[in-house]
Structure formats: C-alpha cells, structure tokens
Amino acid sequence: MSADRNRETLSALLDGEASELEARRLLRDMNEEDGQQLSRWQLASDVLQGHAVSAVPADFAASLCGQLDAQESVRPAWVARLGQVAVAASVAAATVFGWQYMDTSPASTPMVATGEAPFARALAEAELVSRDFQRSPVVQARPATLAVSELQPLLVRHSQFAAEHGGQSLVPLARLVSLDANRDAEE
Amino acid sequence: MMQRLSRTAGSLCVVLALMAPRLATADSATALLERMPQAMADSAWRGRLVYLRGADMSTLEVLHALFDGKTHERLIHLDGAHAELIRRGDDLICLHPKGGVTRLDSGAASLNPLALSGRVSLPLPPEYQLVARGADRVAGIETQQLSLVPADGWRYGYQLWLADDSGMLLKSEVLDSKGQVLERMEFVALDTDVTLSTTDFASPAGAEETVLAPVEAPTFVGRQVTLDAQWLPPGFAPVDGDTRLAAGEPVTARSYTDGLATFTVFAEPASDAREGVRINQMGPTLAVSAYMPVPPAGFDITLVGEVPPATAEKVLAGLNLVLESGVD
Secondary structure, eight states: OOHHHHHHHHHHHHTTOOOHHHHHHHHHHOOHHHHHHHHHHHHHHHHHTTOOOOOSOTTTTHHHHHHHHHSOOOSOHHHHHHHHHHHHHHHHHHHHHHHHHHHOOTTOSSOEEOOHHHHHHHHHTHHHHHHHHHHOOOOOOOOEEOOHHHHHHHHHHHHHHHHHHSSOTHHHHHHHHHHHHTHHHHO | OHHHHHHHHHHHHHHHHHHOOSOOOHHHHHHHHHHGGGTTTTSOEEEEEEEEETTEEEEEEEEEEEETTEEEEEEEEOSSSOOEEEEETTEEEEEOTTSOEEEEOOOSOOSSTTSGGGOOOOOOOTTEEEEEEEEEEETTEEEEEEEEEESSTTSOEEEEEEETTTOOEEEEEEEOTTSOEEEEEEEEEEEOSOOOOGGGGOOOSSOOEEEOOBOOSOOOTTTOEEEEESOOOTTOEEEEEEEEEETTEEEEEEEEESSSOEEEEEEEEOSSOOOSEEEEEETTEEEEEEEEEETTEEEEEEEEESSOHHHHHHHHHTEEEEEOOOOO
C-alpha cells in the first residue's frame, strides 16, 4: 500500500466519501503517521469552517498525565483517565483562582471576579505550571469524588434545563430518575 | 489537546462512518429530526422504557399528556429502589428512594432574559453531521435510525431512532469518541390509545419536601452572582438560567446547549475554601466542581452536563463571575 494511496483514502474518509471496505482497511493499516495526518487535516478543516481551536498548550495536560501514570493506582482505567483530566483542571483552577484573588478589588461594585485576563494568563502559563509540577516531587492529591447526594439538587435543575432545550426531552428525565434510584450503588 | 481532540473526533467519524454507510437524503432526515422535540407532545400516551448506563439498568413507566397547554409527564422507576419524577409544565417534583421530595417550582419572573418564559429551541448546529442509517423497529414501531456525528471533540455523538409516523424519539444512544455507548434509552412498549387525567400527575402527599424556590431579585449582596462563559464550544449558546435557594443560599445556574448536548454551570457561596477539583462521571453526565476565591468569600463552581471532560475543563477555565449589586 503506497503512502499516496493511504493519503487519498484518509482524505476520502474526512470527506465522508470512503467506502466501508476502504475505511475498514485503513483502520486496520493505519500507523502513527497516518493518524497525525488525519489529525492535521481535521484541524485544518476546523479552522476553515471557523471552529474555535484550542488556546490550551498542547502539552498542558500531557506532563501531568505522565506524572499520574507514574503513580501506582488500583483504580479502574476509566477512573484513572478521569483523574488525569481532573488534575489538569485542578492546576488550571488553582492558578486561575489564585490570580483572581490577587487581582480582584473588594471595593468595586459590581465586582467582576477577574474574568478573561487572569484565566487567559493562567492558560498561557499552563506550560510553566506543568514544568513546575514535573520538577516537583510532591504527588498531586487524587481528585475527590462529588457525591451524588450532594449533586442531586444540581442534577434536578440541569435535567430540567436539558429536557427543555436539549431536544431529547425524555432522556434527561429518565437519566435523572435512574441515577436517583441507583444512587446507593453510585456512592 | 487540540490534536487529541481532533484525533478523537476523527476516530468517532471513522467509527460512525463504518456504521453508517450512506449519507442522508438531507431533507427527509432533517425534517424528521426537526419534528423530534415536539413529536407526540400534544398527545396522551403511556409507555415503558429501559435505560442503560454502564452496569446500571432501569425500567421505567412513562405517562405523558397535555393539560391547559402544559406538558405533564410522570416517570416511575419500576425495578430496584422506588423513585419518581413528575413534571407539570415548568414545575418538577422528584420523589427520592428514601421518601424525600425535591420540588422545583417555576418562578413568577426571572432575572435572566433567556429564562423559562423566553426559551428558545436551537436548530441543530453544523458541528454535527447527520447520517441516515435506514429503517429499524423499536417497541414494534417502524423507525428511522439517524446518526449525529460530531465534527469536533467538544461533544459526544448520538444515534437516534425516530418513529416513522410521528417523529417520536423511541431509542437513543450517546457515544464517546471511541464509539462506545455511554448511555442507551429504549422504549419497549408504547400505548397511544390511553385516557389520562390530572390525577395521574398529582403530587405525593405527606412527603418531606425540599423546595428549590426561585430568587426573583438580586437580594444577596456578595453572595449572588451572574455567570458568563467567555468560551463555549462551537454551536453552543446560553439558553436558560435562574437563581434558586438551596439550604438558604442562592445558587445561580446558567445552561448552555448545542441543540442536543446540554451543560449547566452553577455558582453557590462556599462555606469553606476547598483545594483541588472534585468530579463524578455518571455515564455521559460529568460533574466537575472547583472552589473560586472571590473576596470577601468564595464560590463553589460546578459544571454538570453531557459533555467530554476537556469541554468542561475549558469552559470552567474561561468562566466569569459578576457579583450582584442589589440591596438586602
């Protein structure tokens, strides 16, 4: 299989023009280079279509994930993945909120709790945060779990909004009742 | 991160493309989808459905009717613990397994111009590719199966089975970026030849109630806020919001949707400063909470919604809080 032929099939796949057989073959034979090519084209497509591209540095979470991977964990794989995301978020949040605290004037009314600039600054410095984290021998605490019982009032309100606006009116309500009935198992 | 998102979106495109060999004839599939939110809304019907999320499976009885122009629905959990939900227009009542009740009453007015009275239905954004997968049967009813393939990694994918004649949603799946089903809802029986009355949707008597009452004006100086997301995934827009009292504190909510996926951001005065992030993933529903210090105190900010973790993370990072300046 030539590289040119693979690229043609990748392009067809993104355009929705690849046949099922071609797609299956490509999936089977896809290597890392093909995956990166597909990713680049998807990104280009996003840009051309005016989709927002992320301002978060590419390695924002990567180094944190590496730290987490190094930890011994007895958690199931999906919990571990969540933990990685959450720790990345926790670093962003801590930085952001720290900036907020320092930048906010208690006398101003109405008071805007920082907003874009400190958040953006925190994101821009996320790479630095990651490096600091990498250097630090301190093991980041695992994210705590939000109890369903604590979430319940928020889930009720979110479900009502989702039922009204999400287009699948019954599904959010069924989700809420099922979660409530199985709450003990969740916790 | 963007590369990973693009890659995962690409993977989902591939997976769903394999499952969906032909593109929709746009008009028929779009028309069917547009009918979905209001399908069978004016009719009375009773049905049974199964809901699957991970290892949890629930069987629910569903009653639906329209009285005085208000949608009435009742969902009863049939297996395991007893739980119910009654919806009467904008009022929502949840009966919890241990006997408690949470009541969400509609307010006379809302501070938010996009509140319940002024709600809008968003058209499906171009961030989803609609694919028709052909005919199928659900609960003995002829349906058309549609796939909604996300064009980016900021949202999940959907598979919907809509009744041929009414457009009613009879089966639904939410898929992650790898094509794994996170949640499935499927009717197993539907009876449209029923007569229902308002007593079928009556509130339970004698239960201990928690009322999440709406706050009609900015009365909690320093403790009530307005939420503003500086960044939203493409296609998402704010559609609703309110402030309600919970345990005596004002909890502000703002909800966002792209027409299918919805997430809501909440802000409530925090009793203690917390460090780090707390999370819970319940099928497609993610909850992420973090403490935001805002002098003189701080707020717990929580995002609840059916979006991937990366979306929640970026929305929270771009969130603005404005303290209300009303009078006590």
